[in-house]
Amino acid sequence: MSALEQLQARLQYRFRDCALLRQALTHRSHGADNNERLEFLGDAALNLLVASLLYADGEADEGHLSYWRAALVREATLAELARETGLGELLSLGEGEQRSGGRRRNSILADALEALIGAVYLDGGIDAAGALVRRLYGERLRQLDLRASAKDAKTTLQEMLQGRKMQLPGYRVLETSGPPHAQHFVVQCEVVELGLQSAGEGPSRRTAEQQAAQSMIELLRAGAMPSRGQPVAKP
16 A cells, blocks of 8 residues: 555545645645645635534634634644644655755644645545544544633733743744745743743744744643742752
């Protein structure tokens, strides 16, 4: 069984037009017949389909629905799903991107997953794309508490730290790339008192900061945050 056949088996979707699948896995650095247009389509379809799945809950208000949709379609989440699906090793990249670790880069993985959803939409229609999104997000959707806090990540992180009388996190732009109309930012979030750093990426500084804050929250919830009343270890 070829690598593309194995991928289709994991996705539980078989393409009628395999050229769409190959295009979805082709980064712009590899040539003109790349996945940028499919990514545009997949992004729109994904937002609609995720919103529909969240709306079906029937109880969460608009603020909570918007918060969770943003969390589910953010670059870091899409990159995780792409890794779980094994997209990275199947991407067609230019030599420069291959050498610089493009197969592991969140932005490239997230774009490829959106392109894949766009390809399924073109190949099989909205129902096929919806079924794929449900399979991709299955466990994450089952674990969601849609009525949990709808605060953005930076606010949530700030409150977590203030609740333990710690200093506010700092944010610093590490890298800015791309033309003025399509810039890409990499931002670092740092909690000095804990000696912790995290990073986020996005098309704006605000988006990158939110992603960096969310990554820091996940670090803290994984055990890096001291309990209330516990002294903070100085780095």
